[in-house]
Amino acid sequence: MSINYNEKIPNNVNLSGDRRLQRALERWQPKFLNWWDELGPEKSTDFDVYLRTAISVEKDGWAHFDYVKMPDYRWGIFLTPSNSDRTIDFGIHKGQPAWQEVPGEYRSELRRLIVTQGDTEPASVEQQRHLGKTCPSLYDLRNLFQINVEEGRHLWAMVYLLQAYFGRDGRDEAEAMLERHSGDADKPRILEAFNEETPDWLSYFMFTYFTDRDGKFQLGSLAESGFDPLARSCRFMLTEEAHHMFVGETGVGRIVQRACDLMNEYKTENSGPKSDVRKYGGIDLQTIQKYLNFHFSISVDLFGQELSTNAATYFNTGIKGRFGESKIDDDHLLHDSSYSVLELQGQRIINCDAPALNAVNERLRDDYIEDCNLGVRRWNKIIADSGHNFSLKLPHRAFHRGIGQFAEIQTDPEGNIISQTEWDRRHSDWLPTHEDQQYIQSLMHPVTEPGKIAGWIAPPKSKINRHPFKFEFVRFN
Ligand SMILES: [Fe+2]
Numbered sequence: 001m002s003i004n005y006n007e008k009i010p011n012n013v014n015l016s017g018d019r020r021l022q023r024a025l026e027r028w029q030p031k032f033l034n035w036w037d038e039l040g041p042e043k044s045t046d047f048d049v050y051l052r053t054a055i056s057v058e059k060d061g062w063a064h065f066d067y068v069k070m071p072d073y074r075w076g077i078f079l080t081p082s083n084s085d086r087t088i089d090f091g092i093h094k095g096q097p098a099w100q101e102v103p104g105e106y107r108s109e110l111r112r113l114i115v116t117q118g119d120t121e122p123a124s125v126e127q128q129r130h131l132g133k134t135c136p137s138l139y140d141l142r143n144l145f146q147i148n149v150e151e152g153r154h155l156w157a158m159v160y161l162l163q164a165y166f167g168r169d170g171r172d173e174a175e176a177m178l179e180r181h182s183g184d185a186d187k188p189r190i191l192e193a194f195n196e197e198t199p200d201w202l203s204y205f206m207f208t209y210f211t212d213r214d215g216k217f218q219l220g221s222l223a224e225s226g227f228d229p230l231a232r233s234c235r236f237m238l239t240e241e242a243h244h245m246f247v248g249e250t251g252v253g254r255i256v257q258r259a260c261d262l263m264n265e266y267k268t269e270n271s272g273p274k275s276d277v278r279k280y281g282g283i284d285l286q287t288i289q290k291y292l293n294f295h296f297s298i299s300v301d302l303f304g305q306e307l308s309t310n311a312a313t314y315f316n317t318g319i320k321g322r323f324g325e326s327k328i329d330d331d332h333l334l335h336d337s338s339y340s341v342l343e344l345q346g347q348r349i350i351n352c353d354a355p356a357l358n359a360v361n362e363r364l365r366d367d368y369i370e371d372c373n374l375g376v377r378r379w380n381k382i383i384a385d386s387g388h389n390f391s392l393k394l395p396h397r398a399f400h401r402g403i404g405q406f407a408e409i410q411t412d413p414e415g416n417i418i419s420q421t422e423w424d425r426r427h428s429d430w431l432p433t434h435e436d437q438q439y440i441q442s443l444m445h446p447v448t449e450p451g452k453i454a455g456w457i458a459p460p461k462s463k464i465n466r467h468p469f470k471f472e473f474v475r476f477n
């Protein structure tokens with residue numbers, strides 16, 4: 001199942017066998033490149049970037065590294081190979097063959113899911129477009145660009161599905177993907193977290209840790225879809241997504257490491273209202289906690305309402321499963337089972353049993369939160385190993401919410417309900433203030449000499465394709 005790179009659009013879906021589709025995608029391609037030019041990484045056209053390109057969808061096939069100018073990156077269409085006797089694992093069609101075409105009765109739901117997923121991909125590229133100007137090292141700059149080109153490819157994956165399976169509406173939706181823009185007042189991106197700014201590298205690492213991880217869970221449940229081409233697209237996207245979260249986890253970890261190193265070097269502590277770490281050019285752990293609170297809470301919103309009839313329909317009809325559906329030990333129908341959900345009752349948050357079918361969003365959010373915690377534990381190990389007594393913590397899921405029942409209330413990070421007055425008085429202890437943002441911004445100066453690194457972050461421990469940190473990962477020309 002190798003990828004044909006001789007074609008204008010690299011693919012493993014035998015695109016040349018479908019002239020109509022090939023022409024439609026070839027018409028979309030220059031518009032995509034135009035968008036990349038206008039809203040992709042700023043002033044990066046001539047850089048030679050040491051990028052990884054997929055050459056096949058097999059396990060070792062996508063680790064091909066070379067210097068590439070980003071506009072020449074071979075964006076294309078790669079699906080995990082089809083398994084011709086795959087059956088649907090859940091819902092009322094359980095046991096039936098997976099669909100190779102879109103079932104007419106589920107067409108609009110499937111289209112909406114694909115459009116919503118697809119919209120996030122170019123959105124994150126737009127959000128991150130100015131970061132190259134302030135990269136802490138060439139290693140980080142290269143990773144930023146790698147993620148950007150892959151998000152571009154994820155857009156291709158969704159646009160392929162729209163163009164191949166949804167006729168005219170699909171073509172219109174493909175165009176609209178390039179017309180909505182992150183933060184645009186008239187045509188914003190669909191989901192709110194993708195309209196937020198990513199103004200600095202701390203925000204960026206938090207975004208790739210928390211918000212790309214939402215992608216992992218959404219893609220994971222779409223990878224279970226009864227609509228086989230969607231499932232196969234998402235499976236290949238997941239392999240790329242893992243790297244994005246790795247960049248986030250290690251990025252935050254290195255900032256934590258640097259804070260600890262500074263505390264040790266200058267024999268200062270992290271406690272107190274204005275940590276000394278800032279005096280020495282690092283980012284104190286309290287500020288890291290505030291950014292964590294912000295990015296976690298807006299990412300938790302992405303899972304939607306706690307109880308949702310839409311989500312129930314998606315599951316019941318077999319178009320979107322649960323994360324790791326086939327590994328879950330139950331009847332995969334959920335008609336008679338219940339699921340424990342936190343609910344707001346008056347002024348209290350209590351545990352309730354809800355019909356499991358209506359609670360699939362909440363279940364996905366639970367899986368997500370558990371996964372988020374793993375990295376937090378590794379960050380805390382860095383702090384403990386450096387001899388400091390401080391723990392980073394995920395805030396309660398009710399904290400700072402914009403969607404779902406908790407959007408109506410205010411809580412502290414522990415999930416205690418508080419009054420609006422108290423929130424107004426205290427939220428600056430929990431979320432980044434203007435002053436915090438200004439401080440972080442003041443640290444953002446580019447470091448572009450091979451082997452050099454900014455003062456607020458520790459160098460990475462990992463290599464890229466066996467190349468050490470001092471390798472020239474980007475050449476500016
Ligand atoms: Fe993506």
Ligand SMILES: [Fe+2]
Nearest residue numbers: 212215241244
């Ligand atoms: Fe991603």
